[in-house]
Amino acid sequence: MNEYIIYIGTNQSGSPRDGIEAGKKLGYSTILFTNRRKFIRERELFQDVDEMYEVDLRHEEEIRREISTLQQEGKKIACIISFLDSYVYVAARLSNEFCGTDISLEPIADCMDKTVLRTKLTGKEYSSDFIKMDPPFSKDGVKTFSYPVVLKSPVSNGSKDVLLIRNQDELTAGIKKLKRKKPPSLLVEEYLEGPQYLIEVVIKERKPVITVVVKQQIDYHKRFIVTGYSVSPVYHHPVLVRKVGEIVNDLGFVNGSCHLEMRLVKNKWKLIEVNPRISGGAMNKMIEEAYGLSIVEETLRVYLSKPHHSERKWEKHIYTYYMTVNKTGKLLKVIGKNMAEQQEGIIEVYIKPKNGKTLRPPTSMGHRYGYVMASGESVQESERRAKDASKDIQFYLESI
Structure with missing residues (x-):
């Protein structure tokens, strides 16, 4: 009998889309619930989706009704999953309920609120100092910190609501800016200086079966x-790998996946944050190129209780450089993509926006407009190749 995987939400490309392709590769039929009408209109672009339904993902009851209808039609749902921040928790909870999967829900919920996460890990050697600010957001508690500090909304993602604060005036302005979104609280953390790493982890029966470390360049x-x-x-x-194992254990992960961001500060590993899903963008693709491992496939194997393929097939040095623009304007054209693709060691050149789209300097990760992925004989060579090839690409903007 044919079995189905239901995906709650996706993106046109990147890790969430890779997750759908992985489901097909594992031999399952794929069902997508989406609230993006554009995807319904452009159905032909989703050849990896067997059935697509427009569902208001803001309302859990509507999602439940659709799942029940599919089951009543005789469809056997193997699992329900999301690789998007907004839906990862509800998908895991519904999967446990409707499909009998055994995904750890409490750690996912804790990771969704940075204040809850920080509070849970208070006192751990890898934790940093923080203050929770409740409305009306008095600055008094921050006096115990020396600047710079980091001010963030506890429920944001993609760097949108994370501000570097260097003095009292910037703190006042930062609170005013973040208050507009009516957050339940704000978080002030000590600023940690040091190289930053992202660690992708897949956990099965309390054991990290996949751990991949990625160094980040942050501007x-x-x-x-x-x-x-x-x-x-x-x-x-x-x-670092041992420390990651300690953190996922402290969080209570039995089955699931997450990615951590950590910094090496004065020879000690410090936790920046944890997100209960694979990192977006090209993350899955670059790890596949580096090691022959698919994080989204291994995450599905946890949900489906299938054996893992955790051995690296090979080891390569991969660098992915993301492109941004330094002024606001309407995109007229992009040139140089073909030239960049022909450079030595280039794996992929991806341009995200279509002509006519308004581009702007980055204030969130969503304002990265493409990437160049390259391999090399060393870390340095892969980085140089990606960055050199990116110089061939130009975004022509009309001022607005």
Whole structure:
């Protein structure tokens, strides 16, 4: 009998879309619930989706009705999953309920609120100092910190609501800016100086079965924007890998997946944040290129109780450079993509926006407009190739 995987939400490309392709590869039929009418209109672009339904994903009752209808039609649903921040928790909960999967819900919920996460891990060696600010957001508690500090909304993602604060005036302005979105609280954290790493983890029966370490290059343009990712076995520090195992255990993960961001500060590993899903964008693709491993496929194997393929098929140095623009304007054309693709070691050149789209300097990760992925004989060579090829690409903008 044919079995189905239901995906709650997706993107046109990147890790969430890779997750659908992985389901097909594992031999399942795929069903997508989406609230994006554009996807319904452009149905032909989703050849990896067997059935697509327009569902108001803001209302859980509507999602439940659709699942029940599919089951009443005789469809056997193997699992329900989402690789998007907004729906990862509800998908896991519904999967446990409707499909009998055994995904750890409490750690996912804790990761969805950065204040809850920080509070849960208070006192751990890898935790940093923080203050929770409740409305009306008095600055009094911040006096115990020395600047710079980081001010963030506890429920944001993609760097949109994460601000570097260097003094009292910037704190006042930052609180005013973030208050507009009516957050339940604000979080002030000590600013940690040091190289930053992203760690993808897949956990099965309390054991991290996959751990992949990725070094990040971060630029600060009003927000913390990651413009470079380097995947290489040279970053697989045993102390870091052990620390990651300790953190996922402290969080209570039995079955699931997450990615952590950590910094090496004065020779100690410090936790920046945890997100209960694979990182978006090209993350799955770059790890596949580096090691022959698919994080989205291994996550599905946890949901489906299938054996893991955790051995690396090969080891390569991969660098992905993300492109941004330095002024606001309407996109007229992009040139140089073909030239960039022909450079040595280039794996993929991806341009996200279509002509006519308004581009702007980055204030969130969503304002990265494409990437160049390259391999090399060393970390340095893969980085140089990606960055050199990106210089061939030009975004022509009309001022608005």
